Amino acid sequence: MWSEDVEHDGRIAKLTLSEDGVLCWTNSAFSDSVILREDVLGLSRDRFTLTLFTFKLGKVGCFGSSSSRVRKDVVLHFRDSNTLDSWYQRMQAFLDNQGRPKRLYILINPFGGKKLAKRIFQQKVKPFLSAAGVSFTLQETEYRNHAKELAKSMEISQYDGIVCVSGDGLLLEVLNGLLARSDWKMAMKMRLGVIPAGTGNGMAKSVLHYGNESYNVENATFAIIRGNTHSLDVATVVQGQNVHHSVLSLAWGIVADVDIESERFRGLGELRNDIYSLIRITRLRKYRGTLAYVPAPGYEGSLDHISREDSDLLSSSIPDMNIEKGQQWGGYSGSMSVPEKSEWRIMNGNFILVWLMNVPWATQTVLAAPKAEMGSLTC
Numbered sequence: 001m002w003s004e005d006v007e008h009d010g011r012i013a014k015l016t017l018s019e020d021g022v023l024c025w026t027n028s029a030f031s032d033s034v035i036l037r038e039d040v041l042g043l044s045r046d047r048f049t050l051t052l053f054t055f056k057l058g059k060v061g062c063f064g065s066s067s068s069r070v071r072k073d074v075v076l077h078f079r080d081s082n083t084l085d086s087w088y089q090r091m092q093a094f095l096d097n098q099g100r101p102k103r104l105y106i107l108i109n110p111f112g113g114k115k116l117a118k119r120i121f122q123q124k125v126k127p128f129l130s131a132a133g134v135s136f137t138l139q140e141t142e143y144r145n146h147a148k149e150l151a152k153s154m155e156i157s158q159y160d161g162i163v164c165v166s167g168d169g170l171l172l173e174v175l176n177g178l179l180a181r182s183d184w185k186m187a188m189k190m191r192l193g194v195i196p197a198g199t200g201n202g203m204a205k206s207v208l209h210y211g212n213e214s215y216n217v218e219n220a221t222f223a224i225i226r227g228n229t230h231s232l233d234v235a236t237v238v239q240g241q242n243v244h245h246s247v248l249s250l251a252w253g254i255v256a257d258v259d260i261e262s263e264r265f266r267g268l269g270e271l272r273n274d275i276y277s278l279i280r281i282t283r284l285r286k287y288r289g290t291l292a293y294v295p296a297p298g299y300e301g302s303l304d305h306i307s308r309e310d311s312d313l314l315s316s317s318i319p320d321m322n323i324e325k326g327q328q329w330g331g332y333s334g335s336m337s338v339p340e341k342s343e344w345r346i347m348n349g350n351f352i353l354v355w356l357m358n359v360p361w362a363t364q365t366v367l368a369a370p371k372a373e374m375g376s377l378t379c
C-alpha cells in the first residue's frame with residue numbers, strides 16, 4: 001500500500017493506493033475513491049498536480065434515484081515533483097498493464113442512422129479518447145463496401161483495434177473485409193469495437209448488456225478504452241460463389257424484408273423499422289423453403305411444438321448442403337465441419353421468419369434471443 005499527504009479541494013488529504021489499484025483520498029471531512037481499472041479513463045500531470053479523468057458510477061436523478069456513470073476530473077496537488085513522478089508512473093503502469101488499446105483505427109459512417117456519426121464522434125467519443133491518451137487514425141467511409149475494402153487492405157499490425165462509429169452494417173463489413181484477407185487467421189484476432197451511431201445497434205447493446213452497463217455512447221467508448229472483450233462465433237452464409245460472415249444475426253423472411261424495404265425511410269431512424277414492421281405484419285408474406293439444423297444440446301425438443309399446418313418437421317441424416325468440400329474464397333471460408341453424430345432436423349414449409357442470433361439484442365430495443373450468450377448461436 002502506498003500512502004502520501006496531498007491537497008485536494010483546498011484541504012489536506014491522505015492518499016492511498018492498494019496493490020489492486022484502489023485509490024482513496026480521505027480526511028476527517030470527506031472520503032472518496034476510484035478503482036483505476038474500472039473508473040479511470042486516464043491521467044495527466046504537470047509540475048505538482050496530478051489529474052485523474054474519471055468516469056465512475058454515481059447517483060443521479062431526483063433524490064439520487066438512479067445510478068449512472070458521471071465524468072469528473074479529480075485534481076490532487078503534491079508537495080514536490082519527484083513524489084508526484086513516482087505516483088504518476090505507478091498509476092500509469094497499472095493502467096498500461098490492463099491490456100487497454102493504445103492505437104485505434106476508427107471508421108465513421110456519415111450515412112448511418114440519422115447521419116449523426118461525425119457529430120457523435122467529435123462531441124462524445126474524441127474527448128474520452130484524448131483523456132485516455134489513445135491515439136487514432138480516423139477514416140470516414142465514402143460508399144457501400146468501403147469499410148470492407150479498408151479492412152481487407154489495412155496494415156493490421158499498426159493497430160490494437162478497429163472501431164466503427166456506426167450501426168451494425170459497417171461492423172459487419174469490417175468483419176467480412178478482415179476474413180477475406182489471406183492472413184485471416186491473424187486478422188481474426190483483431191479487436192473490434194462499435195460506438196452506436198446507426199439505425200440498428202444490436203452489437204453495442206449486447207456488449208454493454210454483458211458488461212452490465214447501460215446503453216449509451218459514453219459507456220460504449222469507455223468499454224473500448226478499458227479493453228473489455230468478448231469472443232464471438234462467426235456464422236457463415238454461402239450463396240453460390242458468394243460468402244458472407246456475421247457475428248450478429250442472420251435473417252430470412254419478414255425481418256430481412258423490413259430491413260431492406262424500409263431503407264427509403266432512413267431519415268426516421270429506428271422508427272423506420274417499427275413502422276415498416278407494422279406494414280409487413282398487416283400484409284404478411286410467407287416464403288417456401290427448407291431449414292436444416294442440428295439442435296443445440298439441451299434444446300432437442302425445442303421446436304416440436306411448431307404447428308404442422310404449414311411445415312413438416314422431420315429427422316434426417318446429414319443433408320446435402322451443396323457445398324463443395326474445400327471450396328476456397330481466398331480468405332476464411334467458414335467452418336464446414338459437421339459433428340459426426342449430429343442428429344439433423346429438417347423443416348419444409350412456409351416460413352414467415354428464420355432468425356439466427358449470435359447475441360441477445362438484434363437492435364438496441366429488440367431483445368430477439370434473451371438466452372443467447374456471447375459466442376453462441378441461438379435461433
Ligand SMILES: Nc1ncnc2c1ncn2[C@@H]1O[C@H](COP(=O)(O)OP(=O)(O)OP(=O)(O)O)[C@@H](O)[C@H]1O
Nearest residue numbers: 112113141142144145166167168169170198199200
Ligand atoms: N458514405 C456512405 N454512403 C453511403 N452508404 C454508406 C457510406 N458509408 C457506409 N455506407 C453503407 O451504410 C450501410 C449502413 O451502415 P450502418 O450499419 O452504419 O448504419 P445503419 O443506419 O444502422 O444501417 P443498416 O440498418 O442498413 O445497417 C453500410 O452497410 C455501408 O455499406
